[in-house]
Amino acid sequence: MSQPNPDLFDQENCALLAAQAVYNIEAGAADTYRTALGELISCYDQLLRQTRRLVRRSDRQEFEMNQLNHRLADLANELEYRATHDSLSGALNRAAVIERAQHFLARSDMAMIVLDIDHFKQVNDSFGHPVGDTIICGVVDCLQRTLQTPGEIGRVGGEEFTVILPQQNYLQAQQIAEHMRAAIAERDFALPDASRITASFGVSWMPAGADFGTAYSEADEAMYEAKRSGRNRVIRADQLLRA
Ligand SMILES: Nc1nc2c(ncn2[C@@H]2O[C@H](COP(=O)(O)OP(=O)(O)OP(=O)(O)O)[C@@H](O)[C@H]2O)c(=O)[nH]1
Secondary structure (H helix, E strand, C coil): CCCCCCCHHHHHHHHHHHHHHHHHHHHHHHHHHHHHHHHHHHHHHHHHHHHHHHHHHHHHHHHHHHHHHHHHHHHHHHHHHHECCCCCCCCCCHHHHHCCCCCCCHHCEEEEEEECCCCCCHHHHHHCCCHHHHHHHHHHHHHHHHHCCCCEEEECCEEEEEEEECCHHHEEEEEEEHHHHHHHHHHCCCCCCCCCEEEEEEEEEEECCCCCHHHHHHHEEEEEEEECCCCCCEHHHHHHHHH
């Protein structure tokens, strides 16, 4: 049960009641005294009632203002989410990936994985664009489930994704990419012909202070080498440089 609101004017109300009692009892007092007291009582009574009404109105407006502030904060969060995320898969969008990667690289070393779904055009052509869309969401789900360390997953192009991994060395990033590759290859995407989906991966590693463009182009080049050499595999950029 809710508590009744405390009367802010309890003291004034008591004074008013006492004055009213005096006014009623002292019937024989001088007329001027009684008239003045009567006016005082009436004005004071009206003042109390109006002030109570104003306090109630102000409480209501404060409540409404708080509700509007909450709604505004929710909308700001929603706007921020929409500005930074891909609406189909929920992964970060390209601009947000660049921004976060630059943020990490300004502070620490960072590994980057670039992956691209294999023969995706064929999936779209065979089963239609909506089925292709479910594959994109399924691939992002595989990446999210596999990523156990701090990092960010982004969709940087149609069927191309990026995973940024702060403070992970080449070997750790390669192992994460391998787990992701296996998770996609093993997942049943429920395609009508029961075929499997695979993706090709490239991995780069940059020391603190490097730029996003270099990290991305090295990982992208390694990913294309993974495509050229048969798809459904992980290639590290430093393996290309040595070859
Ligand atoms: N369903 C769907 N398809 C998309 C989306 N964005 C891009 N695509 C498709 O992705 C396909 C990319 O095809 P390609 O670049 O030829 O590459 P691929 O068929 O995956 O072949 P490889 O990369 O060489 O293995 C095209 O058919 C695009 O229409 C999307 O948001 N949804």
